[in-house]
Amino acid sequence: MDEQTTILQPDDRYLRTARRRAQERPESGQPLWLERAQVKEIMDTETGRHLAAASVMGSAYERLMQLRMEVRTRMLKSDPLYRCSICGVPVYICRAQEEFKFFFRHQEEDGSCPAQTRGGLSQDEIDARKYNGAKESKLHRRMKDWVCQCLALDGKFESIEQEPTWKGKLTGDRRRPDVRAVVDGLPIAFEIQLSTTHLNVIAARRDFYQREGGLLVWLFAEFDTDHRRMTDDDVFYNNNLNAFVVNQKTVEASLQAGEFLLDCAWVLPIKGGGHSGLHKRIVPFRELSLNPATQSAYYFDYAGAKRQFEDEINAEKGQLRSDFEAWMGATGYHGANSASQWDEFRIRLRRFGVELPKYNNHIDRELLTDLYSAKNNRPWGQRQKHLVEVAHRVANSEKEHLTWFMHAARHYGRADSMSEEGTPGLWLRRLKELRIEYRQTPERFEPDRRAQALVELLFPELRPLP
Ligand SMILES: [Zn+2]
Numbered sequence: 001m002d003e004q005t006t007i008l009q010p011d012d013r014y015l016r017t018a019r020r021r022a023q024e025r026p027e028s029g030q031p032l033w034l035e036r037a038q039v040k041e042i043m044d045t046e047t048g049r050h051l052a053a054a055s056v057m058g059s060a061y062e063r064l065m066q067l068r069m070e071v072r073t074r075m076l077k078s079d080p081l082y083r084c085s086i087c088g089v090p091v092y093i094c095r096a097q098e099e100f101k102f103f104f105r106h107q108e109e110d111g112s113c114p115a116q117t118r119g120g121l122s123q124d125e126i127d128a129r130k131y132n133g134a135k136e137s138k139l140h141r142r143m144k145d146w147v148c149q150c151l152a153l154d155g156k157f158e159s160i161e162q163e164p165t166w167k168g169k170l171t172g173d174r175r176r177p178d179v180r181a182v183v184d185g186l187p188i189a190f191e192i193q194l195s196t197t198h199l200n201v202i203a204a205r206r207d208f209y210q211r212e213g214g215l216l217v218w219l220f221a222e223f224d225t226d227h228r229r230m231t232d233d234d235v236f237y238n239n240n241l242n243a244f245v246v247n248q249k250t251v252e253a254s255l256q257a258g259e260f261l262l263d264c265a266w267v268l269p270i271k272g273g274g275h276s277g278l279h280k281r282i283v284p285f286r287e288l289s290l291n292p293a294t295q296s297a298y299y300f301d302y303a304g305a306k307r308q309f310e311d312e313i314n315a316e317k318g319q320l321r322s323d324f325e326a327w328m329g330a331t332g333y334h335g336a337n338s339a340s341q342w343d344e345f346r347i348r349l350r351r352f353g354v355e356l357p358k359y360n361n362h363i364d365r366e367l368l369t370d371l372y373s374a375k376n377n378r379p380w381g382q383r384q385k386h387l388v389e390v391a392h393r394v395a396n397s398e399k400e401h402l403t404w405f406m407h408a409a410r411h412y413g414r415a416d417s418m419s420e421e422g423t424p425g426l427w428l429r430r431l432k433e434l435r436i437e438y439r440q441t442p443e444r445f446e447p448d449r450r451a452q453a454l455v456e457l458l459f460p461e462l463r464p465l466p
Pocket residue numbers: 084085086087088089106113114115
């Protein structure tokens with residue numbers, strides 16, 4: 001038996017002992033904010049705006065995992081993204097104990113802020129303490145040997161070293177990656193993710209290798225849907241949703257193939273939002289895309305596929321907008337095929353989450369015509385000549401549309417030209433009257449919001465609607 005085969009004795013008991021309890025990921029659309037959290041509001045340092053913690057956390061898990069990394073990275077660089085609205089201390093995103101909710105924690109706390117965020121451990125910290133075991137470090141050593149062995153048999157890697165000192169040329173900082181190798185001139189730091197590496201350690205390493213022009217590649221002993229830890233997600237969601245596993249199977253396959261193979265796990269984006277379950281395949285390292293700028297190594301380009309879906313969706317929305325506009329402007333609405341055309345629009349709009357009434361005479365047609373008129377600078381789908389005629393009609397008999405109509409008129413730059421139309425000075429006088437009327441009975445001018453979702457989809461440029 002030679003050296004290579006002895007290293008491959010079946011030995012997965014370390015893995016078994018390290019196996020973790022299954023943790024459900026939050027379903028898409030579920031709020032991710034921990035409601036009882038102390039910090040309710042934070043300040044965005046880029047804009048100076050105060051934001052509700054609930055809306056920053058949002059309900060998109062993928063986005064939050066990326067934001068968590070960014071917040072940590074910026075805090076490490078002493079350029080925090082968010083500060084506590086009350087005391088101004090930088091805050092970062094933690095996962096709550098035992099439930100999949102997130103909260104903001106002060107970077108440090110001296111008791112001067114009424115929000116107390118540092119009592120007790122976050123789930124991240126519990127994980128970090130729980131999984132630091134001697135058994136894992138045995139597996140750790142084994143995995144480092146495996147990686148070196150696979151790199152050595154693959155002819156493309158140079159300067160393969162285990163735990164070398166990597167001294168930053170630019171920063172002067174030092175790191176000691178598990179394994180270092182150079183491929184096509186790109187220095188790669190392989191780190192084995194067994195015991196939970198805390199998010200701020202991950203963020204600091206990413207930042208170091210990014211600045212030094214190297215690439216950090218995380219390797220897992222296992223990666224599956226049910227037993228992923230928070231920090232596994234921190235790596236996965238910040239690596240273009242790809243993860244790599246090195247285990248006995250991949251080492252055997254590498255030996256057979258004569259090159260470094262990894263078990264890759266990835267997901268596919270779903271058009272319209274979310275992603276698939278894990279896909280897996282054993283792939284050669286040479287087939288991976290390596291991107292030091294984003295510190296990602298991936299087999300499947302999730303971000304690229306997602307962008308393509310988004311482009312397609314935007315094109316479909318654009319087509320739908322112009323078709324609907326043309327239909328409202330021409331004879332479509334009153335035409336012979338009005339009902340079947342309406343059904344088609346209903347189906348197309350439903351795909352974007354907008355539900356139209358069953359019959360077309362149940363929509364707020366006046367509101368849409370008013371807005372299309374402002375957009376096109378002439379009455380849309382009507383016989384009148386000037387936009388100001390629409391304005392007078394809205395002012396006289398559709399007060400519940402006036403706020404949005406004027407918002408649109410300002411947005412499309414019609415406010416001045418409209419007052420020049422018709423009887424000189426008439427519209428300006430009418431506006432003065434309307435202002436007085438508004439002060440007396442503002443409720444009559446409250447926009448009718450039943451068609452808001454439709455208006456927002458058809459007129460994205462008018463968002464946010466007053
Ligand atoms: Zn505070």
